[in-house]
Amino acid sequence: MAKLLLSLGVSLFTSLCLYLLPFLAPCTPCDPTQGAACPTVGRSGNFKQFNCPNGYYNDLASLLHATNDDAVRNIFSTGTPTEFRAISLLIFFALYCILGLFTFGIAVPSGLFLPIILMGSAYGRLLALMMGSHIYIDQGLYAVLGGAALMAGSMRMTVSLCVIFLELTSNLLLLPIMMFVLLIAKTVGDAFNPSIYEIILELKGLPFLEANPEPWMRNLTVGALAAAKPSVVSLRGVEKVARVVEVLTSTKHNGFPVVDRGVPSPTGMPTAATELHGLVLRSHLVAVLRKKWFLKERRRTEEWEVREQFTSVDLAQKGPKIRELVLTEDEMDAYIDLHPFTNTTPYTVVETMSVAKAVVLFRRVALRHLLIVPKYQGAGVSSIYSSPIPLLSTYMP
DSSP: OHHHHHHHHHHHHHHHHHHHGGGGSOOEEOOGGGOSOSSBOSSSSSOBOTTSOTTEEBHHHHHHSSOHHHHHHHHHOSSOTTSSOHHHHHHHHHHHHHHHHHHTTSSSSOOSHHHHHHHHHHHHHHHHHHHGGGOOSOHHHHHHHHHHHHHHHHHOOOHHHHHHHHHHHTOGGGHHHHHHHHHHHHHHHHHHOOOHHHHHHHHHTOOOOOSSOOGGGGGOBHHHHHHTSOOOOOEESEEEHHHHHHHHHHOOOSEEEEEEESOOOTTSOOOOOEEEEEEEEHHHHHHHHHHTOOBSSSOOOOHHHHHHHOOHHHHHSOOOOGGGOOOOHHHHTSEEEOGGGSBSSOOEEETTSBHHHHHHHHHHHTOSEEEEEOSSOBTTBOOSSSSSOOEEEESOO
């Protein structure tokens, strides 16, 4: 509801601005030498009459009340040095800056491509007006270069932008100056901050891995990286309900390693060995707690017992959160067999693997969890960890 109200509020604010702001711009008499219909009747065209008398047009309304395509075409038009006033371009630039900041973060499918082109075009044409008689370049060309510069400075794109603007203008002679402007804008932008898309990813907390790992990652192992993090939270194959509830409420991990301790040796003799059974997801644990499929004693269940109680729909559907579940004291003292709900073939790596290889694995296979196991494990063999429990690296909580 908050996202819906925010979107409606921004829409109402946008409508009010687009209608009221053109009243601030004065009317401009039509130039009979243009040879175009002035004022324009309909949605397309360069000259909107708005509140002006016959024979006059409102230049700010010509930009705000036209479609984005027509607005780009109007502001890019050449041979029109007196078509737009400085105050109108300034209001247009400020309005699109404010609206772009609002709409890019709300829950609507909007982008920044055309708004940034329009902002940069208004900035370029405004700069040409301020320089006046000191320049000998058409204002429309300044608008094109201003749009390209703002796009390159905010999005850090170069080659694709060069192709896009050459297609917009259909003028191959602009290639050298366009490349020069794009490279300067990108270099200046890189000196101050990352691109706008990287900033949005960081603000929203979205996990994103670059195509290539950082150089320092080649000299660091995943074992050393995991050792610097908090201790891994693992569960036993048959665990108490109270322990499962404690783990779910105290952590935000999406998955947990399932470890069996005291696994018998191949000869059948009991040992203190530890076996990694697999990985269990938080959603599956919540589904078991929601259905209250508990055992009175610590034992492993049969496959038919689980199939009678759970279906694939039960494990896939979203239920209440862990804090919304109510369990009695007797239920907290019961047990859960996690073996049937565990993924027994998770991706695992040895602790000596470099972080660079792990990052490549995460990106190419689109992993969410990665288990790190010790290289040496057994009686009398020490490990860099406090216990021979596999480490879990949760990439996205």
